[in-house]
Amino acid sequence: MTTFIIEKIIVKIGNLKQYLNYLSQLSKEIESEEKYENDFRLIGNTERYLQLSAQCVIDICQLIAVEESIKMVGENREIVSALKGKRIITEKTASNLTKMVGMRNVLVHEYGEIDNKMVYETLKNNMNDFEDFIEEIKKYFNK
16 A cells, blocks of 8 residues: 555544544533434534534555555545445444435535434434444555
8 A cells, every 4th residue: 555545544544533633522412312412503513513524434445445546436426335345344334324424414515414312312323333444544655
């Protein structure tokens, strides 16, 4: 792997960890779904940092795809599957992150009304998916 790609991935992982730290702080501040749904600041911050976290995953996957000569595909969700196909990330992680990327697409492109309950549940229950991804990328580097 080229030094340039490694450095870019390290920066993206650092960004992702920072966003996950912000999300962790938000999660601690949000005591209930009701509090979340009644505070536009919490909603906006949560959505934004989930969006940025998912974008980091996409960027890291694309960088690895370039290095591994994986044919670039049309949708961001497919790039996650491509890494699963190369056994860089596990099936479980790919499945979970594909959902995150889908949610990111909704947040960015506003395909419809954003489901606050889904965003809240993601914040409270799925942050480990990003941590799993980071660990699997580290294992990939160590090969």
